[in-house]
Amino acid sequence: MFINWKLREINLKIVYYGPALSGKTTNLQYIHAKTNPNIRGELVSLKTRGDRTLYFDFLQLELGQIAGLKPRFNLYTVPGQSYYVGSRRLVLQGADGIVFVADSQRERFQANVEAVKDMAENLRSLGLNPESMPLVLQCNKQDLPNAVQPSVLQRRLGMTKVTCFPSVAIKGTGVFDTLKAIINLVVAQAQKKL
Amino acid sequence: METGISLPEDLSAQIDDILLELRRKAEAECVLLADISGQLVSAQGRLEDIDPVTVAALAAGDVAAMSELVRQIGEPNPHGSFLHEGENKSIYLFSVAGSFLLIVIFGADTPIGLMRLFVRRAAERLYPLTAEFEEVMGQPQDVPLGDFSATLADELDRVFGGL
Ligand SMILES: Nc1nc2c(ncn2[C@@H]2O[C@H](COP(=O)(O)OP(=O)(O)O)[C@@H](O)[C@H]2O)c(=O)[nH]1
Numbered sequence: 001m002f003i004n005w006k007l008r009e010i011n012l013k014i015v016y017y018g019p020a021l022s023g024k025t026t027n028l029q030y031i032h033a034k035t036n037p038n039i040r041g042e043l044v045s046l047k048t049r050g051d052r053t054l055y056f057d058f059l060q061l062e063l064g065q066i067a068g069l070k071p072r073f074n075l076y077t078v079p080g081q082s083y084y085v086g087s088r089r090l091v092l093q094g095a096d097g098i099v100f101v102a103d104s105q106r107e108r109f110q111a112n113v114e115a116v117k118d119m120a121e122n123l124r125s126l127g128l129n130p131e132s133m134p135l136v137l138q139c140n141k142q143d144l145p146n147a148v149q150p151s152v153l154q155r156r157l158g159m160t161k162v163t164c165f166p167s168v169a170i171k172g173t174g175v176f177d178t179l180k181a182i183i184n185l186v187v188a189q190a191q192k193k194l
Numbered sequence: 195m196e197t198g199i200s201l202p203e204d205l206s207a208q209i210d211d212i213l214l215e216l217r218r219k220a221e222a223e224c225v226l227l228a229d230i231s232g233q234l235v236s237a238q239g240r241l242e243d244i245d246p247v248t249v250a251a252l253a254a255g256d257v258a259a260m261s262e263l264v265r266q267i268g269e270p271n272p273h274g275s276f277l278h279e280g281e282n283k284s285i286y287l288f289s290v291a292g293s294f295l296l297i298v299i300f301g302a303d304t305p306i307g308l309m310r311l312f313v314r315r316a317a318e319r320l321y322p323l324t325a326e327f328e329e330v331m332g333q334p335q336d337v338p339l340g341d342f343s344a345t346l347a348d349e350l351d352r353v354f355g356g357l
């Protein structure tokens with residue numbers, strides 16, 4: 001979290017993390033498509049030819065002044081492929097909160113587990129404590145026939161205490177609930193620390 | 195950077211002054227300072243044509259990728275500077291002590307050699323300030339967020355409601 005008193009801005013960095021193709025970019029695309037152009041910037045996607053995210057996607061949202069401060073949310077996604085470990089770490093730098101976008105399809109189960117492990121390692125390598133990082137779980141692709149129940153995913157990813165939203169990001173279901181939850185969690189946690 | 199950071203107004207004013215002076219001397223269009231996580235700290239100059247927040251985020255990504263590339267080829271000090279010369283507009287990225295980033299955007303008429311020189315001087319002046327800044331970042335801040343967080347939750351419901 002970064003507060004600039006001169007400009008009276010409060011900046012939060014929210015990172016969408018998860019295995020490749022779980023729907024992270026789709027979350028940002030939906031947010032970009034639905035929000036009023038007055039409050040959002042351009043959706044910047046650095047991708048390869050295969051439409052896979054290369055470095056990251058980036059979207060900023062800016063609300064009007066609240067209690068004398070103008071909140072700005074910088075949303076990032078990380079590339080899922082294992083060979084982009086460098087850019088995942090970079091994006092996590094300075095993160096205030098993480099949305100873990102899980103792919104609910106049964107056959108992607110192991111990929112989710114590995115991404116959770118990789119996330120914890122990357123956070124630690126940046127000197128951040130995975131336990132104290134504000135986190136929201138999004139169980140995406142709930143529309144698919146092979147999707148497992150969110151409660152099952154939550155348990156098997158060791159996230160039973162983490163706020164969880166079932167979602168269908170391509171339709172937008174659960175996308176804004178997830179975003180609101182992570183923002184509120186980050187701000188609540190920052191307040192508690194004081 | 196786990197705790198919240200807040201930039202005190204006096205520190206912020208000093209940083210702005212250095213950027214303004216750099217902008218004037220280097221004949222740049224605008225000058226930005228960001229931290230390595232891509233967080234914009236200050237932006238000075240002609241900002242109508244750019245989105246400084248997005249530029250800062252992308253520049254940080256670029257510098258991180260470049261540093262990794264440079265490390266791969268065996269360069270011991272990966273924190274240098276990167277220049278992209280365009281037809282109309284060019285951009286120069288200069289790492290300040292590996293934790294901050296000066297971003298200079300300039301047109302075709304700006305003399306590049308002089309610009310580099312002024313950037314290096316500005317970075318030297320910024321260095322102690324950014325160190326102070328980092329010290330501030332490491333400490334929990336007494337930020338009065340009480341009213342803010344309650345109102346924010348309502349505002350989020352209002353703005354994102356029904357979407
Ligand atoms: N069926 C279904 N497909 C989805 C959903 N969310 C995303 N997708 C698709 O999954 C693929 C990967 O999504 P993308 O957002 O690029 O994944 P990322 O790698 O996490 O950024 C795309 O073809 C999306 O259209 C969903 O909720 N249901």
Ligand SMILES: [Mg+2]
Binds near residue numbers: 025
């Ligand atoms: Mg993606």
